[in-house]
Amino acid sequence: MGYMLQVLIGILIVAAIAMVVVLLYQRRCSTKLKELSAGLSQVNTDNLAKQLDKSRLDTLMGESLKRFTELRDRYDHQLVPTLTKARKQVEAIKNNLHGSALFSVGRELSVLQDETDAVIGQYKSLTQQLASLSQAVDQQMAAVSSLRTKYNQFGRLLDEKGFQYGKSKDELKDRLVQLEKKYEHFSDIVRKGDHDAAAELLQDLQSQTHDFEELMKDIPTLYRPLYAEFPDQLKELKKGYEDLSQQHYCFTEDDIDKQVDEMEKQRTDALEQLTKLNLGVVKRTNKELADQIDHLYDVMQQELDAKPHVLKAAPKLKKHLAHAKKQNEELLNELEHLSISYTLNNNELVNTRELNEQLKTIQEDVDEIEGALKDQTAIYSEIWQQQQDHEQHLTEIEEEQKKINDGVANLSTDEKRARQALQRFITSIRTTKRRVEEMNLPGIPKDYMDYFFVVSDEISKLSHAMNQSQINMEDITKQLLIVQDDLENLHDKTDNLRDSAALTERLIQYANRLSGNDQKIEDAIQASQKQFNQHQYSESLQTIGTALEEAEPGSFKRLEQEYYSETKN
Numbered sequence: 001m002g003y004m005l006q007v008l009i010g011i012l013i014v015a016a017i018a019m020v021v022v023l024l025y026q027r028r029c030s031t032k033l034k035e036l037s038a039g040l041s042q043v044n045t046d047n048l049a050k051q052l053d054k055s056r057l058d059t060l061m062g063e064s065l066k067r068f069t070e071l072r073d074r075y076d077h078q079l080v081p082t083l084t085k086a087r088k089q090v091e092a093i094k095n096n097l098h099g100s101a102l103f104s105v106g107r108e109l110s111v112l113q114d115e116t117d118a119v120i121g122q123y124k125s126l127t128q129q130l131a132s133l134s135q136a137v138d139q140q141m142a143a144v145s146s147l148r149t150k151y152n153q154f155g156r157l158l159d160e161k162g163f164q165y166g167k168s169k170d171e172l173k174d175r176l177v178q179l180e181k182k183y184e185h186f187s188d189i190v191r192k193g194d195h196d197a198a199a200e201l202l203q204d205l206q207s208q209t210h211d212f213e214e215l216m217k218d219i220p221t222l223y224r225p226l227y228a229e230f231p232d233q234l235k236e237l238k239k240g241y242e243d244l245s246q247q248h249y250c251f252t253e254d255d256i257d258k259q260v261d262e263m264e265k266q267r268t269d270a271l272e273q274l275t276k277l278n279l280g281v282v283k284r285t286n287k288e289l290a291d292q293i294d295h296l297y298d299v300m301q302q303e304l305d306a307k308p309h310v311l312k313a314a315p316k317l318k319k320h321l322a323h324a325k326k327q328n329e330e331l332l333n334e335l336e337h338l339s340i341s342y343t344l345n346n347n348e349l350v351n352t353r354e355l356n357e358q359l360k361t362i363q364e365d366v367d368e369i370e371g372a373l374k375d376q377t378a379i380y381s382e383i384w385q386q387q388q389d390h391e392q393h394l395t396e397i398e399e400e401q402k403k404i405n406d407g408v409a410n411l412s413t414d415e416k417r418a419r420q421a422l423q424r425f426i427t428s429i430r431t432t433k434r435r436v437e438e439m440n441l442p443g444i445p446k447d448y449m450d451y452f453f454v455v456s457d458e459i460s461k462l463s464h465a466m467n468q469s470q471i472n473m474e475d476i477t478k479q480l481l482i483v484q485d486d487l488e489n490l491h492d493k494t495d496n497l498r499d500s501a502a503l504t505e506r507l508i509q510y511a512n513r514l515s516g517n518d519q520k521i522e523d524a525i526q527a528s529q530k531q532f533n534q535h536q537y538s539e540s541l542q543t544i545g546t547a548l549e550e551a552e553p554g555s556f557k558r559l560e561q562e563y564y565s566e567t568k569n
Contacts, residue, residue, distance in 0.1 A: 147183055150209060151176065154216060164220040166227060167275040172215065175277075179208060215277060222274060222282050225290070230267050233293050234260055240300055248376035249303050256296060263289055306380035313387040314369065317394075321366055324394050324401075325359050328352065331401055335408065342411050343472035348404050355397050362390050414473050415466075421480055422466055425459050428487055432494050441501055443535040448493055455486045500537035503563055504528065507544045510559060514551055521551050 154176050162169045186201040241256045253259070270285040332352050339349060365386060372378035432452070436444060462479045465471060508528060514521045524547030531540035545556040 147186075147205065147209060150213070151180055151183065154212070157216065164223065166223050166271065168219050168223065168277060171275060171277055172212075172219075175212060175215075179205070179212060182208070215279070218279055219274065219277075222279065222286060223271075225286055226267055226271050226274065226282075230263075230289055230293070234264055234267070237293065237296050237300075244300060244303070249300075249307075250377055250379045251299055251303060252379060252381060253296075253299055256299065259292070259296065263292060302381045303379070306384040309384045310373075310378070310380045310387065313384070313391075314373065317387050317390055318366060318370075320391065320394050321359070321362055324397055325363070327398065327401055328356050328359060331405055332356065335404075338408055338411055339470075341470060342408075342415075343470055343474070344408065345472070345474045346407060348408060351400070352404055355400060358393070358397060362393060365390065411473055414477070415471065418473070418476050418480055419466060421484075422459070422462055425462070425483055425487055429456055429459060429490070432490060435494060436497070439498055439501060441497075441535070441537075442533055445497070445535050445537065448497055451486075451490060451493060455483070455490050458483045458486060497537060499563070499567075500541045501532075503560060504532055504537060504541045504544060506563060507541070507548060507556070507559060508532075510555070511544055511548055514548075518551050521547055524548075 154172075158165065158169055158173055158176070165172060182201070182205055186198060186205055189198040189201060238257065238260045241251075241260070244251075266285055266289060270282050270289075273281045273285070332349075335344065335349050335352055338344065369378070369383050369386065372383065429452075458479070462476065462483055465476055465479060508525055511521050511525050511528075524544055528540045528544035528547075531537075531543060545560075548559075549556045
């Protein structure tokens with residue numbers, strides 16, 4: 001009994017699980033079926049049927065008709081049958097979900113998925129191609145209207161403002177006629193419904209219309225200067241050139257009248273090219289003419305502007321030149337005079353003569369300018385530039401003259417000072433000699449005598465240089481500096497000689513007081529006296545000073561200070 005109960009419970013559990021599995025499978029299939037059914041319901045065959053109504057066949061022809069027929073055929077023989085079959089399949093699957101064929105529903109849903117995808121793909125393709133066809137029709141119908149409006153505007157503009165186009169108007173009207181013929185052909189194709197052919201025509205027609213519109217916009221701006229501006233400017237240039245030539249103006253360009261005639265020919269040629277609608281050539285010519293006209297205005301204006309400057313500057317330049325020449329002549333005379341007595345070391349004469357040559361060149365130019373002004377052949381702009389250059393050059397020459405003059409201006413003063421210095425040096429060395437003699441020394445150290453004679457020889461050499469018929473102040477100045485330094489050194493050596501000898505004698509006298517009790521002092525006195533007698537005064541001072549410092553510390557320093565204090569007083 002217990003065993004049978006367990007079996008029964010097991011069967012019930014399996015049955016329950018099977019029931020749950022069936023319910024879950026049934027729910028999943030139902031959800032998928034609803035999803036596919038919703039996708040099919042989005043296919044609006046009624047709207048497509050209206051767009052593909054056979055009544056539209058009468059409005060189409062050519063490639064457009066062929067395209068429309070293909071779309072209608074795909075609708076009738078592909079989309080509608082496939083859609084009908086798919087909808088029937090939906091109903092069949094609904095029935096099977098609750099019947100014995102439940103477990104075949106999965107395979108049927110897979111087939112339905114493929115059919116639904118095919119239906120939606122066909123529907124989208126048909127919808128897009130029909131929209132493209134409709135859009136092309138709308139664009140072409142809009143173009144028929146807009147192009148007609150543009151051509152009417154072009155025609156009115158040529159009639160009402162044809163004066164802005166000159167003779168180009170005739171060619172523009174001819175081109176407009178050709179455009180309108182192409183437009184009528186395009187409109188006829190659109191009306192007949194061959195929209196594919198019309199699309200090709202429209203692209204070409206719009207391009208040509210755009211080009212024509214650019215012509216209508218550009219020609220007035222090109223025609224206006226050729227017809228209304230350049231002629232007056234060229235006449236003004238020609239008359240201005242004639243008037244200024246009669247007033248004896250000359251120009252940097254000799255053939256202005258011929259240039260004006262050539263520009264007039266360029267202008268008429270450009271008008272002819274404009275008549276033929278060759279706008280590229282006309283644009284280049286207009287720019288060249290405008291630039292050349294401005295250039296010739298500048299050429300003549302610069303002469304008008306330069307003339308008053310030239311007339312005002314001419315006497316000033318002449319006066320400036322005369323002053324520079326006079327100054328250079330005076331400087332040259334002064335240098336030649338100085339060169340007799342002095343050596344000129346910096347090429348002053350050569351440089352001044354070079355300045356004189358530069359002044360001669362400027363004088364030649366000034367003479368030419370005066371001649372041109374007198375003969376009325378002057379090109380004022382060029383002369384004005386020359387005058388400014390010459391003024392600058394003369395200023396530079398005068399600066400160089402001043403530099404040269406400043407360099408030699410103090411030669412005589414420097415010579416006087418040099419002679420005074422020489423006399424002081426001679427007096428000083430004689431005084432030094434007497435000082436040494438008055439020391440009454442047993443003799444003079446050789447190194448001192450050698451230095452004394454060196455300084456004496458330097459003074460003699462300086463005196464010899466100063467007594468030449470032509471003296472070199474630069475060299476003399478160098479010698480003065482050398483003698484000055486060496487003479488000061490000689491004074492220092494003389495002071496050292498005097499101080500060493502006098503201090504030695506004073507220290508020996510002091511040491512004699514200590515010698516009775518100190519043999520070292522006695523020996524030092526003897527050694528120091530010997531060095532003194534051999535004219536070694538510095539060494540003699542060192543010997544006795546060292547001995548005293550050992551015997552009586554501080555004595556040497558004290559005696560030395562006493563000596564210098566007495567000497568100073």
